[in-house]
Amino acid sequence: MEFSWPWEYDFPPFFTLQPNLDTQKKQLEAWRKLVIDYCRHNKIFVLDVQESMPLFQNKTIDRQLSSEGIKRVLEILQENQQIEWCDKSKKQCFVYWKTPQEWGNLIYRYIIDKGMTNTVCTFYELTEGDDVKNEEFAGLDKSILLKALETLEASNKAEVIMFGGSEGVKFF
């Protein structure tokens, strides 16, 4: 299904950091929402700032957000804990359109529904297997999966283990 861009995306001033601070606040909030919605729709788990240009520009109206603007948008996302930098270089970030906690809960509910507690799954089975094809967490980035499982570990619902050379997890 085609991503439906918000009205702001076709509005030329949307790509200029607004001088009126109240308006700027609305603008950045709209960008924040756009980034999250776009990533959710396209199942983007990791955003490469350089390559994210298509998101921050609209070729049809020949406008693009400046690097200062992009920086401000990412700041807002970070403040909302909706992105996490992969490293200090701030070239890539995880995008949490669902937080690791939310992913963890989603996966755990799936496990309960399938009666798979007290069994072991490999990471591969959890994200790439045929059984999970239609689940929201299909294709989940491995790093985020790990973070999600760590939240479950914290509440004693799972334990990450190595078995047979693969990474896996046991659910309780």
Added chain:
Amino acid sequence: MRKRPGIGAIHKQRVEQERFRGKATELQDNVFEQMANQMEKFRTNLENFASKHRNEIKKNPTFRKQFQEMCASIGVDPLASSKGFWSELLGVGDFYYEIAVQVIEVCMATSQRNGGLITLGELRQKLIKARGKAQHHQNISNDDIIRAIKKLKVLGSGFSIISLKETQDSSDVLIRSIPGELNADHTEVLKIAEAQAFTTIETLKCKLKWDDVRCQQILNELIRDGVAWVDGQSTTKTYWFPSFFKPLINEG
């Protein structure tokens, strides 16, 4: 020799004047009484008429408007209070009250985007959408909305109506739902910006014959009010107005 008017004559004159005055007052009273009777009769007829055509008034905006004008001509305001004969007879008070509440809702929902400035056309579009599917819910006219808003104004709610042109066409009337009236200069700029949802200083200078300073100042005020946004990537700086931006208007 002609007798000069004596006290007696003056007195007599005065008495006659009094009598005339009294007569005039009496006449006035008579006429007044007749007028009052006429008005009463007229009023009763109007009420009967309203009662008979109650449904028509509710369903038909044109009819409703004519009825309103008829009432206004004899100094009767069906919207004066939400209680009382008229609103009970027609439910007319409620009808406009309902519209007024919905107008507030639409304005509150959209003011984030358009800085509290919305065209009458978009307002009506969204009101119709928000109201039920029932036929009489659909038939609200621009006139109905303006009347409802005027009632809001009386309550001092910070609503103001801005006419860009002499007509009452949907796009030529703007509703401001945030206090702080836009002055004549602001309105001039809005008139020019309306067509394409944007304008430039060059355009304003050309059409209004203002100097740079005045153009910039008015635009700055519109930016400060949250009604205008700046586009810094056009050849010359362009000033855009979400209130007139079609993709926004047509969205949800």
